[in-house]
Amino acid sequence: MRYLLLCLLLASLPAAAQVYTYIDAEGNRVFTDKPRQGNAELIQLAPSNGMHSLISEPPPAVAPPSASALSYQMLRILVPQPDATIRDNAGNLIVTATSEPALHSGHSFRLLLDGQATGESGRSPVFPLENIDRGTHQLAVEIVDAQGRTLERTPNQPLHMLRSSLAQKRLVRPCKQDDYGVRLECPLKDKPAAKQDIPFVPFI
Structure with missing residues (x-):
């Protein structure tokens, strides 16, 4: 005891x-x-044996994803094909892009036409364009972060837009009297003066 x-x-x-x-x-x-x-x-006491603490240590902090983990292996324009010729008198076009892997959180797509951004960037890889001038243009798609910094970008891709000129439209479909002021290619200033009927005078 x-x-x-x-x-x-x-x-x-x-x-x-x-x-x-x-x-x-x-x-x-x-x-x-x-x-x-x-x-x-x-x-006289003998030295006590050391004992490790039974309190578990907190798990190590998880590092945020590195820049390489948020990179992309591929980014390209699906539609239109490179050097494509688009025939649309209204100058309308739909551009579609794709990336691999899919877009990461906080990133967005942005379309460039002749080096200038068209509209706001967004999560959708589909870009409708309207009233593109006739001639050759350069298309490119970027992936940007929340601060608007470019992360990936496709090479410039040529596009040729063909739109009939007003003169060509008048050749295909000549302007009639009722077309002036109604059809764009038939302005009122070009409307010819109406022919006046010469009254009939009987010969005596």
Whole structure:
């Protein structure tokens, strides 16, 4: 029993504390951490064994995705094909692009026509264009981040837009009297004066 009490006492004391023992007036052995004048003896304690803490350490912080993890292996224009010729008198065209992998969060597509952005960037890779001037143009598609910085860009791709001129339209479909002021290629300023009927005068 005394040895059990001694073990419990030693376990509850700090590692640097000292233990004393003595016989009290009733003949019982007493253990204490306070020195006592008289017959108290200092007990030499063996160094305690180290013990690792049972409290688990927090998991390491997960690093944000690197720039290489958000890169793209491929970005290209699907429609129209390079050096395509588009025949549309209104100058309308739909451009479609694709990327591999798919667009990452926070990124968007942007279309460039002759080096200038057309409209706002967005998540859709489909860009409808209207009233493109006749002639040769350069198309390119970019992937940009939330700050508008270019991450990927396709090479410039030539496009040829064919639109009939007003003169060509008048040759294909000549202007009639009622067309002036109605058809774009038949302005009112070009409307010929109406022929006046010459009254019939009987010969006498």
